[in-house]
Amino acid sequence: MPFELVIFDCDGVLVDSEPLANRVLSRCFQDAGFPITYDTCVATMVGLSLPSCFKMAEDWHGKALPDDFFHTVQSRTYQAIRDELQAIPGVRAAIEAIPLPRCVASSSEPEKIALSLTTTGLAPLFEGRLYSASQVARGKPFPDLFFHAAAQMGIEPGNCVVVEDSPYGAAAARAAGMAVLGYTGSGFADKLTDEGAEIFDTMADLPGLLGFPP
Numbered sequence: 124m125p126f127e128l129v130i131f132d133c134d135g136v137l138v139d140s141e142p143l144a145n146r147v148l149s150r151c152f153q154d155a156g157f158p159i160t161y162d163t164c165v166a167t168m169v170g171l172s173l174p175s176c177f178k179m180a181e182d183w184h185g186k187a188l189p190d191d192f193f194h195t196v197q198s199r200t201y202q203a204i205r206d207e208l209q210a211i212p213g214v215r216a217a218i219e220a221i222p223l224p225r226c227v228a229s230s231s232e233p234e235k236i237a238l239s240l241t242t243t244g245l246a247p248l249f250e251g252r253l254y255s256a257s258q259v260a261r262g263k264p265f266p267d268l269f270f271h272a273a274a275q276m277g278i279e280p281g282n283c284v285v286v287e288d289s290p291y292g293a294a295a296a297r298a299a300g301m302a303v304l305g306y307t308g309s310g311f312a313d314k315l316t317d318e319g320a321e322i323f324d325t326m327a328d329l330p331g332l333l334g335f336p337p
Contacts, residue, residue, distance in 0.1 A: 126302070126333065127282040129221060130272050132170075133229035135288035135309045138239045139209050141169055147199045148176065155192060157184055169309055170289025172230040172262040173197075201238060210243040211308060213326035218248050220330040220337065226252035228272040228285070230262050230292075252276065264291040266299035273299070284333065293318035304332055 135141040145164040152159040157180050168176045173196060177188055189195075218225065226249060229236050233255045240246040240253070254272040256262030273280045285296035288309040296303040297319045305312070305320030306329075312322050323332060330336065 126223060126284045128273065128276050128278040128284070129223050129225045129333065130228050130269060130283055130285045130296075130301070131218075131225060132285070132287045132289070132292050133227050133231060133236050133239060135169065135211075136286050136306055137211060137214055137227070137245055138243050139211050139308075140204065140239060141165070141288075141309050143203050143207055144200055145169070147203055148196060151192065151196045151199060152180060154195075155189055157188070159183075165310075169311070170230060170263055170287075170291035172256045173232070175230075175262060197232075197235070201235065204235070204238055204242055208239060208242050210245055211306075211326060215245065215248070217326040217329040218245075221333055221335055223333070224276060224278070225249065226254060226272055226276055228254045228268050230256045230268075232257050263289070264294035264298070266295050269296055269299040269301055273301075286329065287315070287320065290314040290318050293320045296320075304329065 131137055145161055149159055149161040149164045159180055181187055227236060236253050236255060254275060256268050259267035259271050261267045269285060270280060273283050280300045284302040284304060286304050286306060287293045287296060288306045290311055293303045293305055293315050303320040305315030305322040307322050307324050315322050
């Protein structure tokens with residue numbers, strides 16, 4: 124069916140932030156006495172909000188993170204974004220080739236979404252249509268964020284398609300009754316398929332998958 128709204132995840136779909144963010148997160152965990160590696164962060168936390176990641180770590184180790192841990196992770200991550208972040212290759216051209224309404228729905232906090240898109244020059248493509256898990260009761264893998272984004276855009280959930288790179292995000296989109304296209308850049312092709320996503324490997328393929336071939 125023709126779609127009326129394309130909902131983009133941010134990290135790993137619009138911007139190549141997953142390696143950067145998980146490097147910072149794992150180092151912060153280790154500095155706080157939580158022996159959580161980069162590979163573990165990637166395998167288990169990609170697609171989750173920071174509070175969900177922190178709760179997971181605390182549950183694993185049976186102790187609380189420092190009171191200022193969120194600020195530590197946030198400040199280090201924001202600096203890395205300013206210094207290093209790049210857009211996903213080909214994503215600007217892909218977005219510009221899709222003549223449909225669009226928005227962003229991300230597990231990141233609003234400030235991080237805005238900084239990431241501004242740093243990579245993608246912010247004008249979304250004109251403030253940015254929605255965060257901090258705005259809903261439950262983040263991914265629950266559908267709340269995608270329901271919120273669709274409602275704010277005035278589109279029925281069944282007429283939306285989501286572009287995701289994480290299994291948590293794909294699960295959330297399917298729970299919302301939305302179609303899912305799974306970008307494999309973060310390395311979760313099999314898990315995305317298991318969650319019902321139609322996978323693709325390069326952003327050049329995205330317009331064609333939505334019915335707008337070059």
